[in-house]
Amino acid sequence: MRTATRVAGQGLSPIRRMALDAPPGVVDLGLGEPGWRPPDVGQAAVEGTSLDYGPNTSDPALVAAIARSASPAGGVAAEEVMVTAGSQAALYALFQAYAEPGSVVLVPDPGFVAYPTLARMCGATPVGYPLAAGGDLDPDALVAALGEQRHTSLVVLNHPANPTGGLASAEALARVADACAERGVLLVSDEVYAELWVERRPASLRDVSAEGVVLGSMSKAFAAPGLRIGWALGDPEVLAPARLVHNAMTTAPSRLSQAAALTLLEAAEDVLPASRAQVRERWGAVDRLAPHLPTSGQRFVGDGHQKPMSRTAGRAGFYLWLALPGDLDGDGRARHDEHGGSGTEAFALRLRDEGGVTTIPGTAFGPGGAGFLRVSLGGPVPQVEEGLRRLAPWWEA
Numbered sequence: 001m002r003t004a005t006r007v008a009g010q011g012l013s014p015i016r017r018m019a020l021d022a023p024p025g026v027v028d029l030g031l032g033e034p035g036w037r038p039p040d041v042g043q044a045a046v047e048g049t050s051l052d053y054g055p056n057t058s059d060p061a062l063v064a065a066i067a068r069s070a071s072p073a074g075g076v077a078a079e080e081v082m083v084t085a086g087s088q089a090a091l092y093a094l095f096q097a098y099a100e101p102g103s104v105v106l107v108p109d110p111g112f113v114a115y116p117t118l119a120r121m122c123g124a125t126p127v128g129y130p131l132a133a134g135g136d137l138d139p140d141a142l143v144a145a146l147g148e149q150r151h152t153s154l155v156v157l158n159h160p161a162n163p164t165g166g167l168a169s170a171e172a173l174a175r176v177a178d179a180c181a182e183r184g185v186l187l188v189s190d191e192v193y194a195e196l197w198v199e200r201r202p203a204s205l206r207d208v209s210a211e212g213v214v215l216g217s218m219s220k221a222f223a224a225p226g227l228r229i230g231w232a233l234g235d236p237e238v239l240a241p242a243r244l245v246h247n248a249m250t251t252a253p254s255r256l257s258q259a260a261a262l263t264l265l266e267a268a269e270d271v272l273p274a275s276r277a278q279v280r281e282r283w284g285a286v287d288r289l290a291p292h293l294p295t296s297g298q299r300f301v302g303d304g305h306q307k308p309m310s311r312t313a314g315r316a317g318f319y320l321w322l323a324l325p326g327d328l329d330g331d332g333r334a335r336h337d338e339h340g341g342s343g344t345e346a347f348a349l350r351l352r353d354e355g356g357v358t359t360i361p362g363t364a365f366g367p368g369g370a371g372f373l374r375v376s377l378g379g380p381v382p383q384v385e386e387g388l389r390r391l392a393p394w395w396e397a
């Protein structure tokens with residue numbers, strides 16, 4: 001028996017690896033999971049739920065609720081919604097449907113660890129495209145990568161981004177959407193953190209283009225990752241082959257999860273502001289407990305002098321993308337010569353074993369993450385506060 005090539009060589013996620021062998025008492029700021037509870041949807045939501053398979057396309061009431069949440073004015077039709085077993089399954093289905101073996105999938109570098117894995121599982125080659133300093137989408141860099149990689153089948157965007165927290169402007173999204181459309185390349189815009197904004201809603205691909213597919217999830221803003229419910233929004237014809245993959249893989253998400261997700265979506269007017277308040281509280285803790293940390297969200301003024309901005313300004317999501325001590329040059333980019341990949345990992349291990357706090361080395365997300373750590377502020381507030389207290393002295397001169 002031989003493991004298929006597309007799977008052989010895929011290892012344990014570097015994020016899980018940081019959790020292995022952690023000394024006792026370490027505070028975990030590694031895992032990217034909301035540490036607050038959604039409203040209790042227990043018994044009431046699932047009582048009486050049918051346990052038959054249900055439609056392959058999921059409960060029509062859930063589909064309608066997702067469509068409404070994407071466009072309260074009714075601009076999204078049921079056929080434009082594909083409900084999946086977490087947005088991860090939407091990614092899997094879209095990759096399987098569109099990433100031809102031998103083709104290139106353009107993924108953000110640094111970016112969410114699943115994208116390159118999913119590309120390889122299709123026999124495609126993941127190629128990283130660079131982000132702007134701070135992790136925002138750099139449309140010039142992405143369009144240039146598209147020009148160089150003639151065999152690109154699929155482009156993935158992620159904003160607000162994991163791991164950088166970077167965003168994408170409406171203009172940048174429109175430009176990338178046009179470039180993908182011109183070349184007949186599928187654009188997947190992973191927006192699973194979009195509802196966790198601090199001050200204002202970030203731009204969505206849907207605001208500026210009918211091209212591409214936008215991903216959403218119950219896992220982040222609804223704080224219910226265990227439901228394993230996510231979705232893709234897009235042209236029904238684009239979604240059709242991905243639906244075939246998803247149906248072949250899992251038929252449809254669990255009926256109980258669908259029922260619970262419907263209850264949460266129907267309470268979105270309460271649930272989402274409560275989740276945003278949770279995220280605001282965590283960014284407030286960064287400002288309060290570790291104002292000197294050089295995060296990627298820090299902008300630079302006039303003479304290149306670093307002037308820390310409030311960590312809450314223009315934020316979304318719960319990732320702090322933290323440059324290693326002394327590791328930002330005047331443009332806010334990591335100085336790779338001082339901390340190459342192994343230096344970044346060694347620093348994360350020291351921080352864990354001597355400083356008592358687990359973070360994720362930026363290199364876990366691609367070579368572009370050298371010189372940075374991802375700090376998840378998603379956990380319970382006392383844990384996040386204690387982790388920040390332990391982190392802060394390492395950045396004091």
Ligand SMILES: Cc1ncc(COP(=O)(O)O)c(C=O)c1O
Nearest residue numbers: 086087088112162192217219230
């Ligand atoms: C950027 C991004 N996309 C997708 C996912 C998958 O989320 P889920 O399958 O829980 O919806 C995650 C999970 O961490 C993520 O960070």
